[in-house]
Amino acid sequence: MAIKYELIKTCKQSGARLGRLHTPHGVIETPIFMPVGTQATVKSMTPEELKDINSQIILSNTYHLYLRPGHKLIEKAGGLHKFMNWDKPILTDSGGFQVFSLGPLRKISEEGVEFRSHLDGSKHFISPEKAVEIQNSLGSDIMMAFDECAPYPADHDYVKKSLERTTRWAKRCKDAHENTDKQALFGIIQGGMYKDLREQSAKEIIDLDFPGYSVGGLSVGEPKDLMYEVLEYTTPLMPKDKPRYLMGVGSPDDLIEGVIRGIDMFDCVLPSRIGRNGTAMTSQGKVVIKNAKHKESFEPLDPECDCYTCKNYSRSYLRHLFKANEILGLRLLTNHNLYFLLNLMKEVRQAIMDDRLLDYRKEFFLKYGYEL
Numbered sequence: 001m002a003i004k005y006e007l008i009k010t011c012k013q014s015g016a017r018l019g020r021l022h023t024p025h026g027v028i029e030t031p032i033f034m035p036v037g038t039q040a041t042v043k044s045m046t047p048e049e050l051k052d053i054n055s056q057i058i059l060s061n062t063y064h065l066y067l068r069p070g071h072k073l074i075e076k077a078g079g080l081h082k083f084m085n086w087d088k089p090i091l092t093d094s095g096g097f098q099v100f101s102l103g104p105l106r107k108i109s110e111e112g113v114e115f116r117s118h119l120d121g122s123k124h125f126i127s128p129e130k131a132v133e134i135q136n137s138l139g140s141d142i143m144m145a146f147d148e149c150a151p152y153p154a155d156h157d158y159v160k161k162s163l164e165r166t167t168r169w170a171k172r173c174k175d176a177h178e179n180t181d182k183q184a185l186f187g188i189i190q191g192g193m194y195k196d197l198r199e200q201s202a203k204e205i206i207d208l209d210f211p212g213y214s215v216g217g218l219s220v221g222e223p224k225d226l227m228y229e230v231l232e233y234t235t236p237l238m239p240k241d242k243p244r245y246l247m248g249v250g251s252p253d254d255l256i257e258g259v260i261r262g263i264d265m266f267d268c269v270l271p272s273r274i275g276r277n278g279t280a281m282t283s284q285g286k287v288v289i290k291n292a293k294h295k296e297s298f299e300p301l302d303p304e305c306d307c308y309t310c311k312n313y314s315r316s317y318l319r320h321l322f323k324a325n326e327i328l329g330l331r332l333l334t335n336h337n338l339y340f341l342l343n344l345m346k347e348v349r350q351a352i353m354d355d356r357l358l359d360y361r362k363e364f365f366l367k368y369g370y371e372l
Contacts, residue, residue: 001180001181001184001211002023002024002141002179002180002181002182002183002184002211003021003022003023003024003141003142003184003211003212003243004021004022005019005020005021005022005030005211005212005241005242005243005264006019006020006021006022007019007240007241008020009352009353010352011351011352011355011356011357012355013355013356013357013358013359014259014260014352014357014358015260015262016031016259016260016262016348016352016357017030017031017259017262017264017352018030018031018349018352018353019031019243019264021243021264021265023057023089023141023142023184024089024141024182025081025087025088025089025090025141026056026088026089028056028057028089029056029349030243030264030265030349031255031258031259031263031264031265031266031345031348031349031352032056032057032264032265032266032345033250033255033266033267033268033341033342033344033345034055034056034057034058034059034091034265034266034267035050035055035058035059035267035271035272035338035342036058036059036061036267036268036269036272037058037059037060037084037086038060038061038064038269039060039061039064039065039068040060040065040074040080040083040084041084042055042058042272042334042338043272043276043334044272044276044327044330044331044334045272045331045334045335045338047084047085047086049335050086050338051088052308053307053308053335053338053339053342054342054343054346055088055338055342056088056089057088057089057090057091057141058086058088058089058090058091059090059091059092059093059267060080060084060090060091060092060138060140061092061093061095061098062092062093062094062095062131062134062135062138062144063095063098063099063126064095064098065080065092065134065138066095066124066126066134067117067119067124068119071133071134071137071138072137074137074138075137075138075139079137079138079139080092080138080139080140081139089141089142090138090140090141090142091140091141091142091143091144091265091267092135092138092140092142092143092144093144093247094131094135094143094144094145094146094147094173094188095126095131095134095146096113096131096144096146096147096148096149096188097149097216097247097248099113099115099126100113100148100149100151102115102116102118105118108148110165110168111127112125112126112127112128112130112146113125113126113127126146127146127172128145128146128169128170128172128173128176129172129173129176131145131146131173132146132173132176132177132178132185133176135183136177136178136179136183139179139182139183140183141182141183141184142183142184142186142212143177143183143184143185143186144185144186144188144214145166145169145170145173145174145185145186145187145188145210146169146173147166147169147170147188147190147216148162148163148165148166148169148190149190149216149217149220150162150163150190150192150217151220151221152192152193152217152220152221152222153193153222154192156194156197159190159191159192159194159197160197160200162190162192163190163191163192163197163200163201163204164204166188166190166201166205167201167204167205167208170187170188170204170205170208170210171208173185174187174208174210184210184211184212185210185211186210186211186212186213186214186243186245187205187206187208187210187212187213187214188205188213188214188215188216188247189201189202189205189206189213189214189215189216189234189238190216190217191217191234192217193222193226193230195230195233198230198233198234198237199233199237202234202237202238203237206237206238206239210242211242212242212243212244212245213238213239213242213243213244213245214244214245214246214247215230215231215234215235215244215245215246215247215263216247218230218231218246218247218248218249219246219247219248219249219254219268220248224253224254224257227249227254228257228261231246231257231258231261231262231263232261235261235262235263236262238262243264243265244262244263244264244265245263245264245265245266245267246258246263246265246266247267248267248268249266249267249268250266250267250268250269250270250271250341251268251270252281252340252341252344252364252368252370253365253368253370254266255341255344255345255348256344256348256357256360256361256364256365257361259348259352259357260357260358260361271334271337271338271340271341272334272337272338274337275330275333275334275335275336275337275338276330276333276334278290278322278329278330278333279333280301280302280333280336280337280340281336281337281340281341282301282302282304282305282340283302283304283305283367283368284302284367284368284369285367285368285369287301287302287315289301289315289318289319289322289329289333290319290322290323291319294315294316294318294319295316295319296316297314297315297316297319298314298315298316299314299315300313300314300315301313301315301318301333301336302336302340305336305339305340305343306343307335307336307339307340307343308332308335308336308339309332309333309335309336309339310336313332318332318333344364347360348360
C-alpha cells in the first residue's frame with residue numbers, strides 16, 4: 001500500500017478531522033493546503049524556501065509536464081522528485097481539468113480526449129490509460145484518476161452521462177495502474193450540483209476501492225453557498241478511514257469551511273497567482289500593495305505574520321519593488337501568501353485538537369472581514 005491515512009481526532013465542536021497521511025516521501029499532517037507547482041516548480045519559489053515555510057506536499061500537473069518537457073524525459077532523470085530536487089510528497093493531477101478547460105480545442109469520446117496543445121497547436125490524445133502511464137513515469141506519491149469535469153451550469157442529463165463516463169474511466173485507470181506499492185491512485189467523485197448525482201457518483205467511485213477520494217467539479221463558477229451545500233451531503237458518503245481531497249480550492253474562507261465539512265486536503269494556484277500580481281492575504285484581509293496608501297507605510301505587510309517577508313521588509317519597499325517591476329517583489333509576496341495559508345492550516349489543526357474550530361472560524365472571519 002503506497003499510502004495510509006490515520007484519523008487522529010474529530011473536533012467535538014465542528015466534526016472536522018485531524019489526521020496523518022503516510023506516504024513514501026514522508027508523513028503529512030492533515031488538514032493540509034498543497035502549493036501548486038504546475039510545471040515542476042512552485043512559481044518563483046525554491047524547494048528550500050518551500051521547506052522553510054513548512055510545505056508538506058506540493059502538486060504538479062500531468063497535462064503540462066506531458067507536453068513539456070515530456071514524461072519520458074522526467075522518468076529518465078529519475079522521476080519528478082529528483083528532476084525538481086524535492087524530496088517530500090508530490091501529488092499529480094490527471095490533466096483532466098486542463099484538457100476540459102481547452103473548450104473548442106478538445107474533443108471528448110468514450111476512448112479519451114483528443115486536444116490541441118496550447119503551446120504549439122499540435123494534436124494529442126489522452127485516455128485514462130495514458131494519464132496513468134504519464135503519472136507512473138512522473139513517480140508522484142499520489143496520482144489522480146482521469147475524469148470528466150462537467151462545467152457549471154450544466155443540465156441533469158449531461159452531468160449524469162458525464163459522471164458515468166468518469167466511473168468507467170476510473171475503472172480503466174485502476175486497471176492500468178502498475179506501481180501500486182509506491183503510488184496511490186485517488187478516485188474523483190463528480191455529479192455537479194445535483195444531490196442524487198453526487199450520491200450516485202460517490203457510490204460508484206467508492207465501490208472501486210481507491211486509497212483516497214477527491215471531490216471534483218466544484219469551485220468552477222458556482223456560488224460559495226452552493227459549493228458548501230454540495231460538500232455537506234457529499235463528504236458523509238466518503239469512507240472515514242481514507243483521505244478526502246477538495247480540488248482547486250484555496251481562499252482562506254473556503255479552506256476553513258471545507259475542513260468543517262470533513263475535507264482533509266486542498267490545492268489552489270490562488271495564493272501564488274495573486275501574490276505575483278501584487279495582492280497579499282493578511283490577518284486583516286487582502287492588501288493590494290501597489291495602492292498609493294502604502295507608499296510611505298514602513299509597517300510589515302502583516303504585523304501578525306512571522307514569514308520571511310514580514311520579518312524583513314516594509315509595505316513601502318514591497319510597493320517600490322512592484323512599481324519597479326523587480327522580480328523580488330513577486331517572490332516575496334508569493335512566499336508570504338503561501339506561508340499565510342500553510343500557517344492558517346496549522347492553526348486550523350490546532351483548533352481541531354482543542355475542539356474549538358467553530359470559535360476559530362468566528363475569530364478569523366471577524367478579523368479578515370468575511371461575513372459569517
